[in-house]
Amino acid sequence: MEQLQRAIIERGSVLSDDVLKVDQFLNHQIDTNLMINIGREFVSRFQDSKITKVLTIESSGIAPSFMAANELDVPLVFARKKKSLTVTDYIYSSGVYSYTKQEMNNITVSKNYLSSDDHVLIIDDFLAHGNAALGLIDVVKQAGASVAGVGIVIEKSFQEGRKMLEREGHRVESLARIHSLEGSKVSFLEELATK
Numbered sequence: 425m426e427q428l429q430r431a432i433i434e435r436g437s438v439l440s441d442d443v444l445k446v447d448q449f450l451n452h453q454i455d456t457n458l459m460i461n462i463g464r465e466f467v468s469r470f471q472d473s474k475i476t477k478v479l480t481i482e483s484s485g486i487a488p489s490f491m492a493a494n495e496l497d498v499p500l501v502f503a504r505k506k507k508s509l510t511v512t513d514y515i516y517s518s519g520v521y522s523y524t525k526q527e528m529n530n531i532t533v534s535k536n537y538l539s540s541d542d543h544v545l546i547i548d549d550f551l552a553h554g555n556a557a558l559g560l561i562d563v564v565k566q567a568g569a570s571v572a573g574v575g576i577v578i579e580k581s582f583q584e585g586r587k588m589l590e591r592e593g594h595r596v597e598s599l600a601r602i603h604s605l606e607g608s609k610v611s612f613l614e615e616l617a618t619k
């Protein structure tokens with residue numbers, strides 16, 4: 425997705441050989457036009473999948489997922505990282521190790537919002553080692569629902585997340601695939617010039 429690749433190049437910053445900062449358009453300040461187009465791109469990739477719900481994880485997954493769910497005309501559910509006082513024991517939960525914060529989070533989703541009838545599109549901002557996506561898949565399985573696929577805004581293809589998901593038979597659609605962040609330079613699997 426060219427608009428996204430341009431945003432990464434022009435407005436992203438490489439923090440280390442394996443961490444990209446995208447606070448300017450995705451993780452803090454949000455480029456709403458870009459999010460609308462990201463939503464449309466996810467929909468075009470999963471349009472034949474008969475999705476009934478979009479599932480993401482707070483907080484950075486919400487903006488791109490909101491636009492996809494709106495286009496698909498289905499509800500958006502986000503997993504919470506901290507247990508809410510208003511959600512009692514009626515929850516699905518899964519342990520997820522956070523790559524950027526280097527801590528374990530117990531993600532939770534109320535049983536009211538996922539059921540065995542659901543066919544779920546999982547969306548997240550980044551795919552690194554696959555822990556967040558696998559935690560969300562675990563929650564979907566606990567509900568007896570099915571996974572339509574995993575939509576990722578930015579995949580770091582040099583980490584093993586895609587392999588982990590594909591090994592379990594999941595379809596992964598990433599809108600930007602980063603081959604390397606070495607030397608403070610972002611290089612994509614498919615460079616802009618080849619598009």
Ligand code: 5GP
Binds near residue numbers: 443484523548551553
């Ligand atoms: P994973 O669970 O696949 O190891 O990592 C994905 C999660 O970690 C995402 O939800 C995202 O919030 C965070 N993350 C992983 N790598 C990066 C990165 O390079 N930059 C940012 N901003 N977040 C990342």
